[in-house]
Amino acid sequence: MKALLTGACCALAFAGLGGVAQAAGISGDVVKIGVLNDQSGVYSDATGPGSTLAAQMAVEEFGGKVLGAPIEIVVADHQNKADIAAGIANRWIDDEGVDAITDLPNSSAMLAVQEIMRNKKRILLESGGGSSDFTGTHCSPYGFHWTYDTYSLAKVTGSAITKEGSKKWFNVVVDYAFGEALNRDLTKAVVESGGEVIGEVKHPISNADFSSYLLQAQGSGADVIGLLNAGGDTTTAVKQAAEFGITQAGQKLAGLLVFVNTIKALGLDTAQGLQFTAAFYWDLNDETRAWSQKFYDRHGAMPSFIQAGVYSAVLHYLKAIEAAGTDDADAVADMMRKTPVNDMFAKNGKIRADGRMVHEMYLMEVKKPSEASDNEWDLMKLVRAVPGEEAFRPLNEGGCPLVK
Numbered sequence: 001m002k003a004l005l006t007g008a009c010c011a012l013a014f015a016g017l018g019g020v021a022q023a024a025g026i027s028g029d030v031v032k033i034g035v036l037n038d039q040s041g042v043y044s045d046a047t048g049p050g051s052t053l054a055a056q057m058a059v060e061e062f063g064g065k066v067l068g069a070p071i072e073i074v075v076a077d078h079q080n081k082a083d084i085a086a087g088i089a090n091r092w093i094d095d096e097g098v099d100a101i102t103d104l105p106n107s108s109a110m111l112a113v114q115e116i117m118r119n120k121k122r123i124l125l126e127s128g129g130g131s132s133d134f135t136g137t138h139c140s141p142y143g144f145h146w147t148y149d150t151y152s153l154a155k156v157t158g159s160a161i162t163k164e165g166s167k168k169w170f171n172v173v174v175d176y177a178f179g180e181a182l183n184r185d186l187t188k189a190v191v192e193s194g195g196e197v198i199g200e201v202k203h204p205i206s207n208a209d210f211s212s213y214l215l216q217a218q219g220s221g222a223d224v225i226g227l228l229n230a231g232g233d234t235t236t237a238v239k240q241a242a243e244f245g246i247t248q249a250g251q252k253l254a255g256l257l258v259f260v261n262t263i264k265a266l267g268l269d270t271a272q273g274l275q276f277t278a279a280f281y282w283d284l285n286d287e288t289r290a291w292s293q294k295f296y297d298r299h300g301a302m303p304s305f306i307q308a309g310v311y312s313a314v315l316h317y318l319k320a321i322e323a324a325g326t327d328d329a330d331a332v333a334d335m336m337r338k339t340p341v342n343d344m345f346a347k348n349g350k351i352r353a354d355g356r357m358v359h360e361m362y363l364m365e366v367k368k369p370s371e372a373s374d375n376e377w378d379l380m381k382l383v384r385a386v387p388g389e390e391a392f393r394p395l396n397e398g399g400c401p402l403v404k
Contacts, residue, residue, distance in 0.1 A: 025326035026069040028097045033059075033314060036088060036113070037103040037128055039077035042206045042232040045261040046304040047128045051103045053299050054307040057291075058314035066321050074098060078109050080205060085109035089116045099327050100125055100317055103310050107131035107178035114143050121329045123336075125317055127309035130230075130257065131181035132393060135354040139400035142329055143355045144336065147309030148279045150182040151393040152361050153256050156277040156386050158189035160363055161224055166252055167195040170222035172213045172237060174229035175202040182228045182256055198222055203229070210237045211244075218246055230257040235265045242270050259304040263366055263379045271366040271379075277391075278362045280305035280345055281380065287344040302377045312345035313357075349388070354400035358388035 035055050037047040052075050059071045074092065078085035085104070092098035093116070101117065104110045105128030117124040118140040125144055126134060132151040134143060162169075169190055173179040179202065187197045199220045201213045214237070217225040225246065227237050234255055241253055255262070258276040282292035282302045291311075295303045303311075320335040321327050341349030346359035363383040372378045395403055 025067050025324075025328075026321075027099070027327055029069055030097070031066055031069055031071045031318075031321065031327055032092075032096065032098045032100075033071065033073050033317070034089075034092050034098045034101040035073060035075045035103050035310070036078055036085060036101050036109075037105050038080055039075070041080055043080065043105045043128065043230065045265075045301075046231055046259040046306050047103055047105045050295075050299050050301065050303060050307040051128070051310045053295065054303065054311040055102060055314045057295065058311045058318065062315060062318045066318050067325065067327075071318070078104075078106065080106045080109065082106075082108040082112040086112045086116060089113045093120050093122055099123065099329075102126075102313055103128045103306070105129055105306065106176070107134075107181065108176050110134060111138050111177060114138055114140055117142050123317060123329055123332060125310075125313035127313055128306045130178050132185055132398065133177070133181055135352075135356040136393075136398035136400055139354045139398070139402050141355075141402060142333055144313065144333075144351060144357060145355055146313040146357045147306055148257075148277070148361070149356070149392070150178065150185045152279075152391045153277045154182060154185035154189040155393075156361055156363050156391055157254060157256055157275060158186045158226075159193045160384075161252065161254055161275065162190050162193035162195035166223035168221065168223045169195060169197045169226050169254075170217040170220040170224070171197060171200040171226040171228050172210070172217060173200055173202050174205055174207075174233060176205060178230070179228050186226060186228065186256065203233070205229075205233065207233055208236065210240045213237075214241055214244055214246065218244065218249070218251065222251065224252045224254050226254045226256060228256050231259070231262070234258060235262050238262075238266055238270060238274070247273075259306070260302055260377065260379060261304055264301070264377065268367060268369045268372060268379065272368045274366045275383065276364055277386075278305050278364045278380075279359070280308040281362060281364060281382070282377065284362070284382070291344045296377075308345050312341065312343050315343055316341050352395050353402050353404075354395060354398055355402075356392055356395075356398075358392050360388055361386045361391040 100123035102125035110129030324331040324335040349359040
């Protein structure tokens with residue numbers, strides 16, 4: 001899959017399935033789904049080509065066509081820039097007839113595309129981006145937040161660690177919309193659990209040197225250093241924290257957005273004991289293991305929870321088109337909300353009026369080397385399954401205009 005994309009954009013047609021003239025209820029006689037994400041940068045391991053594969057797997061499982069029309073996937077790299085993401089989304093809709101866009105890591109890019117999809121009445125299946133504002137003040141009738149958000153990360157991880165007795169936090173925050181929302185939501189969760197955030201420092205995305213930020217956090221007297229970033233930034237920060245001996249000196253590290261790929265890159269010696277919130281783990285049950293093995297056989301790595309979420313969202317979208325008898329965005333969005341989500345990612349997931357898909361979240365802990373098996377991806381253990389109603393923000397607290 002990593003050899004699939006050599007440029008900024010490509011299309012994956014499901015040949016042998018199409019050529020259907022005047023497919024009933026389908027605009028343009030084809031359903032086009034755009035995978036828009038980071039194909040080569042700081043978030044590419046957790047999204048990137050793996051998310052493209054996950055979308056393909058959903059299409060293949062569905063049979064490659066819906067209501068007699070072929071399903072086509074197009075792919076582009078937004079380079080973690082909101083203006084590039086917006087330009088691609090506009091071109092896809094105006095010139096290429098794209099019906100839905102999925103993945104979209106980077107909250108600034110996500111929120112920019114949310115407005116485009118609202119105005120042009122196209123479905124946005126959000127898996128990669130995290131800002132809880134997506135289903136708050138920026139909510140849309142056509143926007144669905146599938147996998148996680150900053151509120152759930154903060155609520156599950158922040159509350160658990162604070163209630164264990166680590167009351168004082170110092171946050172190292174990536175400086176864009178995701179970090180801002182996560183810092184806000186984490187501060188709320190920590191304070192409500194009896195703790196306090198005694199300091200914070202911001203860093204640019206794709207940062208190579210965290211030494212000054214970590215030294216500031218180390219000298220703050222905080223019990224916990226919260227890493228409010230993701231992907232390569234989290235990997236770099238944890239590695240450099242280990243070099244400074246931060247955890248050996250008694251402070252805790254809390255990764256707020258951590259993926260299986262991150263732990264694999266760090267290794268158990270460095271990451272052991274780290275607690276964080278996940279929306280999915282490949283080794284949760286027989287169903288997740290079976291799907292993840294199929295993914296691994298084609299990708300060479302186990303899926304991140306973002307990639308698993310892309311699969312689930314695309315599959316649910318296609319089911320909704322079939323049930324509605326059309327790819328009209330209003331009819332499909334209505335059907336998506338009416339229909340529970342049941343697949344290997346979520347059981348009895350429910351989509352609320354604000355677009356939030358509510359499902360179980362998981363408090364995970366990285367294993368000690370002595371606890372792991374011979375499987376190189378046996379990296380973490382489940383601490384607690386958290387019901388969706390507890391993990392996600394209450395419907396009436398987000399400020400979404402769609403909520404009556």
